[in-house]
Amino acid sequence: MSKKITPTTLHTAKSKKKCCRKSMRCTSCPVVLHRLRKIDADEFTNKQFSKALKKARAA
Numbered sequence: 001m002s003k004k005i006t007p008t009t010l011h012t013a014k015s016k017k018k019c020c021r022k023s024m025r026c027t028s029c030p031v032v033l034h035r036l037r038k039i040d041a042d043e044f045t046n047k048q049f050s051k052a053l054k055k056a057r058a059a
Contacts, residue, residue, distance in 0.1 A: 005036075005053065006046070006049070007043070007045075008042070010033070010036055010042045011037075011042055015028055016028050018030075025056075025057045025058075027057070032057055036052060036053065036056050041056075
């Protein structure tokens, strides 16, 4: 089961309880969601959002 995070679903996305801290973080990691919300990624286009998501997932 994979979660698809988009700019429209970012605001209502649920995070996991604990961070996984792997080299490439998962999309439901609380750290990734915090980083995306911090830069207001919900107002980005799909192309901008995918680049921001890639940067946020990099550990």
